[in-house]
Amino acid sequence: EPIVLTQNLVKIYGQGLTAVHALKGINLTIQPGEFVAVMGPSGCGKSTLLHLIGGLDRPTSGTVIVDGENLTQLSDDQVTALRRRKMGFIFQFFNLIPVLNALENAALPMILDGTRSDEAFKRAREWLERVGLGQRLNHKPSELSGGEQQRVAIARALASDPAIILADEPTGNLDSRASEDIAMLLRQISSEWGRTILLVTHDPRIAAYADRIVFLKDGQIVDETVMERRNGEQ
Ligand code: ADP
Numbered sequence: 001e002p003i004v005l006t007q008n009l010v011k012i013y014g015q016g017l018t019a020v021h022a023l024k025g026i027n028l029t030i031q032p033g034e035f036v037a038v039m040g041p042s043g044c045g046k047s048t049l050l051h052l053i054g055g056l057d058r059p060t061s062g063t064v065i066v067d068g069e070n071l072t073q074l075s076d077d078q079v080t081a082l083r084r085r086k087m088g089f090i091f092q093f094f095n096l097i098p099v100l101n102a103l104e105n106a107a108l109p110m111i112l113d114g115t116r117s118d119e120a121f122k123r124a125r126e127w128l129e130r131v132g133l134g135q136r137l138n139h140k141p142s143e144l145s146g147g148e149q150q151r152v153a154i155a156r157a158l159a160s161d162p163a164i165i166l167a168d169e170p171t172g173n174l175d176s177r178a179s180e181d182i183a184m185l186l187r188q189i190s191s192e193w194g195r196t197i198l199l200v201t202h203d204p205r206i207a208a209y210a211d212r213i214v215f216l217k218d219g220q221i222v223d224e225t226v227m228e229r230r231n232g233e234q
C-alpha cells in the first residue's frame with residue numbers, strides 16, 4: 001500500500017477572472033521507502049502540492065490519501081492529529097527555538113505530544129548522532145552553521161518516526177556546499193534507514209539525489225525520471 005496517493009488533485013486559489021489554477025489534476029503515488037523529488041520552476045505548484053499532501057491546506061477537488069487515511073474526509077482536528085502522528089516537516093527556514101539547545105529542539109515536539117521526556121531525549125539524541133551532530137547536542141542554534149541547524153530540524157522531524165518526511169526547499173537558505181551535504185543526508189536517510197521522503201526543490205543538483213524525479217510545470221506533471229544507481233551506490 002502506498003504511503004501517499006493523490007487522485008486528480010486540483011487547487012484553485014481565488015475565483016473568477018483572478019483565479020489561479022495552481023494544480024490541474026495531479027496523480028502521484030509514493031511507495032514506502034521511496035525518495036521522490038518534485039522539481040520545477042518557481043510558481044509551478046510545488047509548495048501547493050506539498051501543503052495539500054501535508055494537510056496544511058485543502059484541495060479544490062480530488063483526493064489525498066496518506067498511509068491509508070483520506071485527508072479530504074477528515075475534519076481539521078483529525079487532519080492535525082494525523083499530521084502530528086505521521087508526518088515530519090522540513091522547511092527552508094529551520095524554525096528552531098533560539099533559547100533551546102540542539103537536543104531540546106529535537107525533543108520538543110515529542111514532549112509537547114505527550115512522549116515521556118526521557119524517551120523523547122533518547123530518540124532526539126539518537127537522531128542527532130545519526131545526522132552527525134553527536135558533538136553539538138548542547139549548542140544553541142546561534143552557535144551552529146546553517147547546515148547544522150537544518151540537521152537539527154531533520155533530526156527533529158525524524159525523531160517521532162513519521163510515515164513520511166515532507167521537505168519544502170530544505171536547501172533554499174544554504175550555500176551550495178551545505179546544500180549538497182543536506183541532499184546526501186536525505187539520500188542516506190532513505191537508503192540506509194528506509195524512510196519515505198517527498199522533497200520539493202527547484203534545484204536539479206539537489207533533486208538528483210532522489211530515487212525518482214517528478215517534473216511539474218504550470219500545475220501539471222509533465223515528466224518523470226527514475227534515477228539509475230549502480231549496485232552498492234547510495
Ligand atoms: P512553487 O512552490 O512551485 O513556487 P506555489 O505552489 O507556491 O509554486 O504556487 C503556485 C501558483 O499558485 C503560483 O502562481 C502562486 O502565485 C499561486 N499561489 C500560491 N499560493 C497562493 C495563495 N495563497 N493565494 C493565491 N495564489 C497562490
Ligand code: ADP
Nearest residue numbers: 013020042043045046047048051092168169172
Ligand atoms: P515558496 O518558496 O514556498 O514557493 P512562495 O513565495 O511561493 O513560497 O509563497 C509564500 C507564501 O505566500 C505561501 O504561503 C503561499 O501560499 C503564499 N502565496 C504565494 N503566492 C501567492 C499569491 N499570488 N497570492 C497570495 N499568496 C500567495
